[in-house]
Amino acid sequence: MRVSADRVTVAGPHGAVLAPTSLTVEDGELALVHGEPGPGVTAFGLTLTGRMKPSTGVVTVDGAADEAKLRGRTAVVDAPGVSEPEGALPVRVVVGEELALGGHPAGKQDVAAWLAGHDAAGLANVRFENLEPAVRTRLLTELAAHRKGVRMLVLDTPDRHTSDVAGWSALAREHAARGLAVVVLTATTPLASLPGAPARLGEPS
Template sequence: MRVRAERVAVTGAHGPLVVATSLEVGPGQLAVVAGEPNDGHTAFGLALTGRLVPSAGTVEPDASWLRAHSVLVDAPGVSEPEPALRVADVVAEELALAGRRDRRADVAGVLARHGLEADTRFEAVAPAARTALLAGLAAERPGVELLVLDTPDRHSSDHHTWWETALALARGGLAVVVLCGAGTARELPHPSARLGSSDQPAPLDTAPPLETTP
């Protein structure tokens, strides 16, 4: 299923949060959407995942489908874990959202896979490990087809801390959107979309090219 945002705008109590922005992304594609600090990254992510009704413009499919099949990952003030929580508690909560029982063996397996210690405070987790953990667990939720990673570059200016994770998720068949800063976007190996624009470059298609017979 392809997700299409057509000139989506969001207005808050004190004025515009997101200026008209268009975007289209489908299975196996990675779209990066860049903007300046006050361009409304999280508001656009909420609209794109069906959790906020745009003030103008449309998002397809409808909001009920998007809420059931998408996750807004690590959004500041919305879905980011409390910094003082133990990593084990964050994992247990994410596994519960994925419909898996909070069993010690499940939690231990995830921690071992990511090389993390159970009692580490979540704020002490390295940026690359944080994004890989949260995005990977979000991808395990039943029915998820769209992941929106909210400003992973706020944890590190090095795009390598999240780029490979986003690529891997798209290569696994998900539609992936990463919201980031304009400065970060300039370092990426693929053109990014922009908040406040309706004329966007095509997302990165991660599917390998078909081989042709000579």
């Protein structure tokens, strides 16, 4: 699968939220995107996955503008105010909700089996907000990758939880190595510390 954003913008009620930005990513690739902290970063992730319609520009999947296909084949991981879990919920509830969202059985035994299979059985009753950042990002990314039909993951600013670039970048590479297209949106990591040259929000190629 190949997803391309061509000079997409998003306008808000008080001006531009996202300036023209372009990106292309396909199966097995890891793409980094960097922008200033704020709504534009998440807006790009939502636009890239067909969850938000661009004000100008176009996003295509395999050469066609097909928002329904984009939404069905992509997952946005931990987007602030959109897909990030409620912090007060226990891990087992978040996992159950994510399994159900992904089209999988989500009963007590199903949740317990999934947690055990991901070395997280002991975290079942921990409040989600109390997870270590690396564990949080790993569990949410694994759950998103487990959704039926998903071929692209967009990790929304994992750097807002931690300065450990090596942790989330290794996780992203792991999923790309499995054949998924992976996009990591960053905002607080210095450019020199990123594990590769990023696309820049507001700087179309």
